[in-house]
Amino acid sequence: MDETPRRLRRQMASARPTEKVITIVSPCYQEEDNVERCYQAVKRIFDEYLPGYRREHVFSDNASTDNTVAILKEIARNDPAVKVVVNARNYGLFRSTFNALQYARGDAVLLMLPVDLQDPPELIPEFVKLWEQGYEVVAGARAERREGWVMRACRRTFYTLVNSLADFDIPENVGEFQLVDRKVLDAMLDHRDQYPYIRGLVASVGFRRIIVPYTWVERRNGKSKLRLGTLIDQALNGIFSFSSLPMRAATLIGFALSALCLLYALAMVVAYFLMPGVAPRGTTTLIVSVFFLSGVQLAFVGMLGEYVVAIHAQVRHGASVVERERVNIDEGEKNCTPHLS
Template sequence: MKTISIISPCFNEVENVQRCYDAVQALFAGDGPLAGYRCEHIFADNASTDGTVDILRALAAADPGLKVILNARNFGPFRSNFNALRAATGDAVLVFLPVDMQDPPEMIPEFVKLWESGCEVVAGARANREESLALRLCRGVFYRMVRGLSEIDIPVDVGEFQLIDRKVWKAVVEHDDHYPYIRGIIASVGFRRVIVPYTWAARKRGLSKNNLPRLVDQALNGIFSFTNVPMRLCTLAGVTLAGLCFFYALVSVGLWFALPHMAPRGTTTLIVAFFFLSGVQMCFMGILGEYVTSIHAQVRKRPLVVERERLNMADTVVESGTPNPVHQMREQIASAA
């Protein structure tokens, strides 16, 4: 019997976590569309404080097949998702199923059917979004900007709601990234892909934890993770501005000798030029700083996630050879003793 792994990160989702578990279980029940498969549902909790952990403990105690990872603190959705992804053991892995079920579990049987037909990556595309016009426009611009700037083909409107084959999973988890942009990583490894459009439903219970600063941070990570175009644009703009300034200087000198009364003069020109070039320089320094900060975080080699506890799971080592940080630390302490 083949196994389908499903990853569900969560943070303060006390109103949704039970419903998400029940919805997935219904798919694999005796009369469900995936009754012929075994389900491995992995919840990754980001140090919830609202009772979510208590529900997960109760579910894990009642269902030994349910697996739970409890993080020591909130490491953000991408890091928590990727850490849980490393623990998946299924023949196919649904990379991300949100517990608020805005990405509908009802799509999973169709994903599995396409996977069985030979598609190694089945990616859900949010063709319709039940959200405000402003958010739809912002997301649309972001997706197209990332695709246009990236050196790889990152499909528009595709998030982490994707079913990937085991061989794709292995290629994905081999990435050692301090802030994994998962949809970009999946796109970068290649393999046969099919895109399935669906409607991204409005959240019915609870509040989204992705506020504006988090969304901006995730967007910048997506842009800087898979392209050096911003730095190239800075170089091009710098050369262009330098050339324009040099041309302006030549024109000014020429006018000074030929037509002194028409030559630009006074402090106004200097002040405008100074503030304009200072603003451009600060913008370029900010872009450079984003890359430097990312490099700095990567080379420090901090653990992607620090786990407090695992329920119904052993301290496993994934096939890629990347050890679980908690298990590795325990081994080091034991050897030192």
Template sequence: MQRISIVSPCFNEEDNVTACYEAVKAIFDRDLPGYEREHIFVDNASSDRTVEILREIAATDPGVKIVVNARNFGVYKSTFNGLRHATGDATLCMLPVDLQDPPEHLPEFVKLWESGYDIVAGARSTREEGLVLRSARKAFYRIVNWLSEFELSPDVGEFQLVDRKVLNAVLSHNDHYPYIRGIIASVGFKKVIIPYTWKARKRGVSKHNLLMLIDQALNAIFAFTKAPMRFCTFVGFGIAIFSILFSLFSIIAWFMGVGDAPRGTTTIIVALFFLSGIQLLFIGMLGEYITAIHNQVRGGPTVIEKELINIGQENGFESPSRSGAVTSFPTRKA
């Protein structure tokens, strides 16, 4: 029997985890009876009853596996680490427990995967959200696709079913801050995109604020493109050429007696602030790359796991063959 793995990150989602579990289980019982279900919940150190509820679920259902982080490592790091625990023949990379990405599409995804597609990606063609956020997302995808060396399909997130070989290729990336949808797009393989409606959240409050979205966008740009540094090079070269030409023009004008070279405090102030702004912009871009490099070369685990539930390792401890995460506690069997 083939196994389908589903990874669901959560943080303070006591109102949603049960509904998510029941929705996925009902879909497998009704539409995917010939497949084994592996539902991995990755908890980011919730302070409410999320882990307690998941513990109760896992005690009665061995198909539910739980990773409890020692602290909140963010949704991408936690999800990427959860993918390391997936053992399925195909894996749904991210199904948030708020069910804004509808699990009802999973049977269709599995059918397409069985027909030969290595990646079945859901595209949020319709979003039940405000105009500002929709416009900002569209602008982001245009910028990334313009700057990157590969195409990041618009509106495609981590709601993707990937074959085992694709997941292995994704997990081979030793990335301190993994941008999962970008990594999946970069590895290639045969892909099909299925549009769907991204639903409004019914319960609870989204943990993604504007600053987190900006951080994720900058991570995508600086992780998968070299265009910002190219931009700095070309603009710097252009300003240098302009300065040389301006100097030559001033000297020639002086020798020909065609008036004095432009002078005045206004010109100096404008030029000074313009060049200072350009320098600060370029220093900021360099800082983004240096910070990313610094975090990468420091090494260390991407995520620290506090507890594993229904996830078996030999002798109850974390296998040393799996990089990127450290588990300091023995595995608990629910």
């Protein structure tokens, strides 16, 4: 693996002033009612509770068509601590956020603070305090969710499934609202993933972690852009990105079903000669067998397809995100980002 990006990041880190920098990354899409409120909330928290730290706030916009970009540009024009990345199109939450993380220059980085503020920015001072105590990953856990029981049950099922398949643990209810040390972020950025599952990357690289529970509140303005299909896509990505167990299970189940079908066929042959009036005949048995095995085959082919699609995306080596413009970001900073075109 090319060590140039990591070496450049270390050189930039060593060139920082003694005042520690905390970076906040906020993805947004069609959030003209929330971006100003998010910016002011973070600024107020740093002014009141973190006066000894330097603030860096990176907004990543997924090609909004409302006034979100205009508001962000005005904020950045008046505050050099704010950086703005505007994507050429909507690349989804994780790809957009991971791309923005490559511009983070902080000694510690809050991986994701969505501008809807359902994850409370008031926890940032506590996160920083725990980071200063030696924890390299301070993870917020949504101990209480103000959402329906169906979504809570689906999320619980997902965490149970992914933790049983992966060879590392993703704590239940822990999302991307996590403050990580610089070396954790560097290890994450070394993963050249076209569809990064950020919380999985954090868990996979390890380091010392502490979990802070909090209440995930309801939105005050606007509507969530995450739909059920998007959540399912994220869940499948999390499962297939960090485990080969589904394919191994498919292989074992395929062998087991083949053996059972062979035994069934032998049993029917024996029954035909020994119990001709009892052995099942006709098309019903054949139809049931064919449809059952066809369903199993289609499920496993689909599972194989998930892996093939993931491999195809990786080997194409295209840019994970194409940017339209950047604000308050020097051109030289792009040299430290191996994923950008």
